[in-house]
Amino acid sequence: MGERIPNWLLQRSHISPNKPALIFEDQVWTFQEMKDIVQDLQAKLASSLKEQDRRAAILMKNHPKMVWLIHALQQLGIEAVFLNHRLTTTELGFQLQDSQTNLLFYDETLAEMANKLREENPQLRIYTTTQYESFPNQQLEIRDEYDLAATCSIMYTSGTTGKPKGVQQTYGNHWWSAIGSSLNLGLQEKDSWLCAVPLFHISGLSILMRSVIYGMPVYLMEQFDEEKANSLLQSGQITIMSVVTAMLSRMLETLGMKTYHSSFRCLLLGGGPAPLPLLEKCVEKGIPIFQTYGMTETASQIATLSPEDAFKKLGSAGKALFPAQIRIIDENNREAAPNQPGEIQLKGPNITSGYLARPEANQVAFEQGWFKTGDIGYMDEEGFLYVLDRRSDLIISGGENIYPAEIEEVLLGHDAIIEAGVTGIKDEKWGQVPYAFIAARNSVSEAELMQFCRTHLAAYKVPKKIIQVEALPRNAANKLLRRKLLEYLEQEKQS
Amino acid sequence: MGERIPNWLLQRSHISPNKPALIFEDQVWTFQEMKDIVQDLQAKLASSLKEQDRRAAILMKNHPKMVWLIHALQQLGIEAVFLNHRLTTTELGFQLQDSQTNLLFYDETLAEMANKLREENPQLRIYTTTQYESFPNQQLEIRDEYDLAATCSIMYTSGTTGKPKGVQQTYGNHWWSAIGSSLNLGLQEKDSWLCAVPLFHISGLSILMRSVIYGMPVYLMEQFDEEKANSLLQSGQITIMSVVTAMLSRMLETLGMKTYHSSFRCLLLGGGPAPLPLLEKCVEKGIPIFQTYGMTETASQIATLSPEDAFKKLGSAGKALFPAQIRIIDENNREAAPNQPGEIQLKGPNITSGYLARPEANQVAFEQGWFKTGDIGYMDEEGFLYVLDRRSDLIISGGENIYPAEIEEVLLGHDAIIEAGVTGIKDEKWGQVPYAFIAARNSVSEAELMQFCRTHLAAYKVPKKIIQVEALPRNAANKLLRRKLLEYLEQEKQS
Structure with missing residues (x-):
């Protein structure tokens, strides 16, 4: 009963052998060609596998070689741990250790990071593309089917507290996400999807999965470039x-008075709340914008607003995709009335099977099949979702998630610091940027703390400002009240 | 993991309340309106249910009231037993008894049949539309979700031997069938599906299920009319x-020199092998014809040929739909080489959970997840399926399946008959018609036997000819060789 489906790469290359699968710069690969490359690669990678290897990490920038690797690992039944190369080696080292991953594939441009990761973890075997492409081919049994319940990919996210957690995305999560999206956006013979978001994010990976499930070409960009995209x-x-x-802001700025081709039918806008003026500008220009709501844990979109409602429901993330459900739970743990805010809770076959090896976090996050996002929002009378706040304290900066807890933990690692609190401040360019507030036991300069952060955190996570205060706002249970940090900022401005 | 999905009627009316769901003659109902009617009906039907009712039979002609009833039974979690009103009451009586169905809903035009069924089965409660529409409303709990493994509908088919069997179609079978079809045919905002096939057949019911899953209007015709369809x-x-x-033959004949609107994008041709001249005519006229292969047991199509291959692969039923698999097994129980005929075996989440209360038939029909169709066919080098013969002895007459075993059993019930064999003869109008061959112990006229058949069999199943022979052709194991019956006919012509 839907627990297994045909190996989607083989099935797609069987059904649509001559359809373009991937376009990168001036090169095109059909599904048949992609399958052949992947099967060859899979046979080579097999030589590098040890019996206990269950996972392999991918440290790469968007490139066809990354696409082949993703599919080859699926063919081998190896779970892919996607590493964000914008993170520091300390952060990535934690992810490798936490997921017990001892095998890493990387591209030449990231050799320095890969080598550093190996230095810190002698058990780690690392191979660059040219290395693994020269491995001998090993005879392999072909997987006819994928088990929908098996883990396909792992991506790390952080919560309100504690260390980052590995989100397990099953084959079924990707399958149902693709199907839910197609039931909403439709599926046309001429469809092709531009992927200018990172493949190590669910926004990028989900495009690849749709491609093979739908039989649809992907235009892959190594990195986002607004002029090329336009x-x-x-x-x-x-x-x-x-x-x-x-990305959208930069595209519109460069676009000027022009607009897009009439066959361009969907600009899917995710990754955090969108400012109204930006949405209004799209509507004015007749750009078919679809606001969405989703996260790593939902394997991409779980709600999407269609353009016919875009103007009427400006600011909404739309309704649940067909296979999914959304509810708003108030402080009394009851379903909230229309227009009453509460926690956004989600249900559906696209939702993660759970955090890797985190029984406690899973117990907190799931309740009777519902996933508790921690995000705050409401639904109007017609059932349109409005997201007020991504997790009470999540900072979204240029589409990247930043978790205050992570920055706080780094700051607390500095000898001089007694307590630390981080919150997001509105920023015209990035949407939000992180600001840190600290109480110190001895004198320490902002510059020194900044430098300290840079060695432990990805550049985009380093606080734009570190403000010294007497003590941080806490509630009776001594829990940090991150929202109150903003008041300190107001006080500072006034003084 | 995909074992439950939102109640599809409620989810659809939530997502697309104002989209047309059903068009019948000059009336249009949106999904919201349909949901309201169904919820009201469901509350009324609940009053007629006894605790032990697990199933209810539907004896109706295509009509919005039949659509409401189908959805209302799904809302109630009652399995719908679909009765073909072209059958005799003897045949339908068997289906009711076999499925232990004691509740039947019918429309006025079929009152005579319904009453006769009740006469023969005093336990049967029968209600016509006007009756059940005046039942009091009963307060009900709403089913938020459907269990994909639960049986949704039951339709009877016959095998090569024995009594007809009830094919159980689960919610998951319908769901995956709709999804598999959309991944092949695409899904467009403007889609609408003309249903001129009976809703009591899987060809018709599957259109209704797609409608609610896709959010797509259905144009329903009470009965097929080539001029209206054109x-x-x-x-x-x-x-x-x-x-x-x-149907297609009649439509093309009436169409003359004209053709169809450019937005008409798919003519899905199922229900048995199609004559090549007919396909060629469609290709000539630019009619987008999609040959398909499917059956009650696969909840509609499982393979479909797309128009771009229509000419190149004329006569093929195409490739498996994305979630499904097809293989050809030869006489040595091994996978046949390309172009070698064998039994067509199928796998996929759209395939029946099994025949109702027929453990032996299920054991014969299923092997390690594969469904053995009994149909004969081959696959070419590219994996295109060619169906040579629907079950070695299945007769397809005007799109209706006729099973020789069923007619033979009726004939054997006549005192004069010692043995009986039935086979299909080519017919210009109907594709095939059944001919019977009998050996009799005492003299009996063809007319008398015809009359006898008419009282026990649907009109289309009554043999067009009943030919008396000395003895029937049998193999060493005394198994009837139905194909050899044709030789008798040749002999008769020659003599």
């Missing part, structure tokens, strides 16, 4: 593109 | 239509 959207080759707010 | 296909209102060969 020119593709004007060419008529692209029908759908995924963006975050910061 | 005019709808010329109007631009319809994008997809399901037909069987006999």
